[in-house]
Amino acid sequence: MLVQVLVVLVALWLLFFAARQKASAVSALKKIGISLLAVVMVITVLFPSLTTTLANLLGIGRGADLLLYGLAATFVVYAITQYARAQANRRVLFGLARRIALRDARARYFPGDRP
Template sequence: MWIQLLLIVAFIALAIIMMKRTGADSHLAIKRIFLGLFVIAAVLSVLFPQWLSWVANLVGVGRGTDLVLYGLVLVFLLFVYTQYRRNLAQQRQLTMLARKIALLEAMAEEQAEHTRE
């Protein structure tokens, strides 16, 4: 009973923290909808553990815990992929910025040489 209450409070608190606007969030509404659905599913699975076993049997998985594990692996791989894509985009941006800075510095040095002459 206490662990159920603790887990439900933890899920809701984490959802509130994760839903805070950071200013750099893209597709924030979609993220909030999926996070809300996840919290509802998590709370229901804590309150009614037999529900998770029923869903697992419905999709052909032996136990509810196995279904949770498979879901976590899938979400983890999705997270790794999105972080990889974000890292590539940041590397491209950093390369472009470095090139622009190098060109601006070269132009500034060239102007400085012409003003000295």
């Protein structure tokens, strides 16, 4: 019972967190995703047999297995997204470092040259 109350409180905090973020900080898609996660958390806590029913419809034995598969898939998507973001940031950083190096070299070896 205590765990269920804690999960519902965390879900409510997620909804509050999503609602309080500025538009520039979090995209609308992320806000929708966080809100859906909170709603699913509350539903699975209040109606645990619903996950088992849904799992059986999908050919999965237990509702806990369905939640585990969903968590694993979510983690893989998150890991791939973070890797792609890191690669994009690395490309931007290398481009900026290259520009700075060329600018500094031009200033050092061609002091009268204006870019």
